[in-house]
Amino acid sequence: MFTTANPTGRGFDGSTGDGILLAEKTGAQTVDMEAIQLIPLRGGRLLNYVGGDIFVDSSGKRFVDESKGVKAIGEAYLNLPDRVFWVITDSQSQKSLDLDAKLLSGTVRMADSVAEMAKKMHVSPKVLQETLDRYNKFAELGEDKDFGKKIFTQKIDKPPFYFGREQFDIHYSCGGLKINKKCQVIGKESKPIPNLYAVGEVTGGIHGRDRLGGDSLIS
Ligand SMILES: Cc1cc2nc3c(=O)[nH]c(=O)nc-3n(C[C@H](O)[C@H](O)[C@H](O)COP(=O)(O)OP(=O)(O)OC[C@H]3O[C@@H](n4cnc5c(N)ncnc54)[C@H](O)[C@@H]3O)c2cc1C
Incomplete structure (x- = not known):
């Protein structure tokens, strides 16, 4: 399946999940990773x-x-x-x-x-x-x-x-890094990882299993 960021598969697609992988290396927890909006x-x-x-x-x-x-x-x-x-x-x-x-x-x-x-x-x-x-x-x-x-x-x-x-x-990853209300990324033992913050599509838990439409950009 292609993503809507690169619908023909021939262009550049930045939707690679690298932010999640980087944070996971510091012990970050993820949430709802299987929830993808099509x-x-x-x-x-x-x-x-x-x-x-x-x-x-x-x-x-x-x-x-x-x-x-x-x-x-x-x-x-x-x-x-x-x-x-x-x-x-x-x-x-x-x-x-x-x-x-x-x-x-x-x-x-x-x-x-x-x-x-x-x-x-x-x-x-x-x-x-x-x-x-x-x-x-x-x-x-x-x-x-x-x-x-x-x-x-x-x-x-x-x-x-x-x-x-x-x-x-594939349009949107509803899952991603677990954060708290201050956008601090949550690590092991459910404690914030010092100095690590996340916003945007790299985060998870805001949407549940279906994305709240139009909330990412001012449409
Ligand atoms: C076709 C399309 C239409 C959309 N329309 C709407 C809309 O109308 N309304 C709405 O609210 N939302 C819309 N969205 C969703 C919205 O655009 C995204 O959810 C939002 O842009 C995500 O912002 P972000 O800053 O979290 O991530 P991104 O905008 O994806 O930014 C991540 C950046 O990280 C870069 N990157 C990736 N890997 C690396 C790496 N290893 N090293 C360095 N840089 C890296 C990427 O190149 C990219 O620039 C649309 C999305 C698409 C694809």
């Missing part, structure tokens, strides 16, 4: 709101309540055997500003019919049509009988359809 940032997603798109797996079936937070969606993604998922919306939704760039780069594509979209996604047209028909019934009812989604802004039934493959990248 986000879908650079693929087929076009909407900055919930209710106008669906996510389907490589067989053309939905696999999650798309209105959930990134933690729940990320966990569902990790359970997909091939970790392939597609985002689908249609002409009615309010696209984000990067629509043109994503269309130009081919990250997002368009199709005039469900059959054409299925062909381009290499999924069964029958399965994809059934997925959309079922979802559109749920949108009409306001109730998702498969995954419990409750937020619907539209049906997905007006061509052209917009679709793109999405993926999760």
Whole structure:
């Protein structure tokens, strides 16, 4: 998996954990080291709101309540055997500003019919049509009988359809060095290590298992 600091794997990535390793050598304790935030940032997603798109797996079936937070969606993604998922919306939704760039780069594509979209996604047209028909019934009812989604802004039934493959990248390490309220790094016997302070992503324990969004920079 790549990190969002270096999404193509070709650039420089400073997210190396060196700060944690250095402090550990002085006896620092760590906390929540297994808690990593994954986000879908650079693929087929076009909407900055919930209710106008669906996510389907490589067989053309939905696999999650798309209105959930990134933690729940990320966990569902990790359970997909091939970790392939597609985002689908249609002409009615309010696209984000990067629509043109994503269309130009081919990250997002368009199709005039469900059959054409299925062909381009290499999924069964029958399965994809059934997925959309079922979802559109749920949108009409306001109730998702498969995954419990409750937020619907539209049906997905007006061509052209917009679709793109999405993926999760590693975005944030929620775990890190154990600190106290004075940002002193905690060492063995749970005592502060003299003159060692830590702030930022090198620290852990602030977020629990899911990051408090937007708190690292003034967004
Ligand atoms: C694409 C992207 C978008 C983001 N958007 C937001 C946002 O909108 N809002 C928000 O709040 N947060 C956002 N974040 C998260 C936020 O940017 C980081 O959590 C924050 O910058 C961490 O700051 P830091 O000073 O702790 O660490 P860093 O900014 O990672 O600084 C660590 C520094 O140490 C250097 N370094 C590493 N190893 C060594 C070594 N061995 N020797 C010397 N130097 C070393 C690195 O090069 C780096 O300069 C985003 C992150 C990414 C990747």
